[in-house]
Amino acid sequence: MKIRFLLHNAYGIGGTITTTFNLAQGLAERHDVEIVSVLRHRQRTAYTLDPGVRLRPLVDLRAEQEHPLHLKPARVFPEAEYRYGQYSRLTDQRIEEWLDGTDADVVIATRPGLNVHLALQGPRRLLRIGQEHLTLDHHSPRLRGALRRAYPRLDALTTVTEADARAYRRKMHLPGVSLQCLPNSVPDPTLPVADSSSKTVIAAGRLVPVKRFDLMIEAFARVAAQRPDWRLRIYGKGEEHERLSELIERLGLHDNVLLMGAATPIEAEWVKGSIGLAASNFEPFGMTIVEAMRCGLPVVSTDCPHGPAEIIRDGVDGRLTPVGDADALAAxxxxxxxxxxxxxxMGQAAVRNAQRFSPTLVVRQAEQLIGSLRAPGTGEGPGALPGPGLYRVVTSRSHALKDGAHVAAGNALRRVRSSGR
Structure with a gap:
């Protein structure tokens, strides 16, 4: 089977890139897999990609930043999407040309704006699967409206937690779209797991406000007051670095809390610790939590929406504490x-319980999803699907009028294709 992933920028750093690489590499053991990166801004990817997975960029910003079409705003990528400013008439064109010409059986888009591209521009001969790596409740009402109009043309939509899948089922009308949870995967450890003897707590992630590394540092001040022999190492980089450095100095924690910078791969750092720590206000999944657990660390985390509670079994392989409560985190x-x-x-339980996020199991779930979407009992491929494609809908005026979402999607696509591009 030919499987293609449509990714914002494979050359950047972030959880969606990591999990896309992981899933692509797992699928590549039995399938023809390619990652299509809409944007490229440097020569090499930050993460190592298995040679069995091909990588194709559509717009190379190093050479095409000033392309006339790239200076014009996008018409397909939704304006309310966070990354809208990075998209353009050029990305509209390149994505549509690639979708029209691809020989893929399955295309998996990996963010809301790209899911809209796939829904509006993806030919019916493809299985069109959108992925949600954030959460529905995280999106603005304006973006949710754009998704509600386009998503009925997808064949499937996956979320990374069951909680978000329930939110989509409750709040979005997606007739004919298979809606399932497909969690992120974390590669099997290559190093011996931690033995719990180190007096080190490990945290990792982007240094941004939502991750609440400030709360983590405040909590560790209470820990250091009782156990000055323990250390907190924070791995990552981001806009909060200077503010966090100042907080560490102000609290007198320069001997106990260390900002370590980014580390790739991170596995070698997890196994040096005994406890993992997360303090986010919001976490769609929690890749770092799974990474820590797979390396033998019980994780203390805030019980924020949505991921931690679906990963950590409180009191068994980690602890969940109220969001924003430094005292509870420290305790x-x-x-x-x-x-x-x-x-x-708890560390031993973490290793066992986190195995459900191994690439082998997640790849199996992805294959089962794809298999369930193919025409049952016919041996035919995705072209035979009676899915919610635009062209099936608009062949019957009376049927189309019954479903305003499909009509709106069709009108949007016709406007795009008549725009003179």
Missing amino acids: ALLDLINDDSLRRR
Whole structure:
């Protein structure tokens, strides 16, 4: 089977890139897999990509930043989407040309704006699968409206948590679209897992406000007051670096809290610790939580929407604490720090329980999803699907009028194609 991923920018850094690479590499063991990166801004990817997965950029910003069409605003990518400013008439054109010409059986888009492209521009001969790596509730009402108009043309939509899948089922009318949870995967560890003996807590992620590294540092001030022999190492980079550095100095924690910068691969750093730590206000999934657990660390995390509670089993392989509560975060850390046997048991449970996010199991779920979308019992491919494609809908005026979402999607596509591009 020929499977293609449509990704914003494979040359950047972020959780969606990581999980797309992981899934693509797992699928490549049995399928023909390619990642299509809409944008490219440098020579090499930040993450290592298996040679079995091809990578194709559509717009190379190093040479085409000033392309006349790239200076004109996009018409397909929704204006309310966070990345809208990076898209243009040129990306509209390149994505449509690639979709028209691809020999893929399946195309998997990986963010809302690209899901809209796939819905409006993807030929019916393709299986069109959109992925949600954030959450429906995270999107503005304006963006949700754009998704509601376009998404009925998809064959399937996946979320990374069951909680978000329930939100989509409850709040969006997506007739004929298979809506399923497909969690992110984390590669199997290549190093021996942590043995719980290190007096080190490890945290990792982008240094941005929503991750609440400031709360983490404040909580660790309470920990260091009782256990000055323990250290917190924070891996990552971002806009909050200077503010966090100042907070560490102000709290007198320069010997206990260290900003380590980015580390790739991160596995070698996780196994140097004994506890993982996360303090986000909002976490669509929680890749770093799974990474830490797969390396043998119990994780203390805020119980924020949506991911942590679907990953951590509170009191078994980690602890969940109220969002924004530094005292509760510190108390949960101290429980593990002060009880060597509890920390060891939870670390062992973390390794076992996090196996459900192994690439093998997630790839199997992806293959089952794709298989369920193919025409059952016919042996035919995606071209035979009676899915919610535009052309099937508009052949019957009376049927089309019954479903305003399909009509709106059709009108949007006709406007795009008559725009003179």
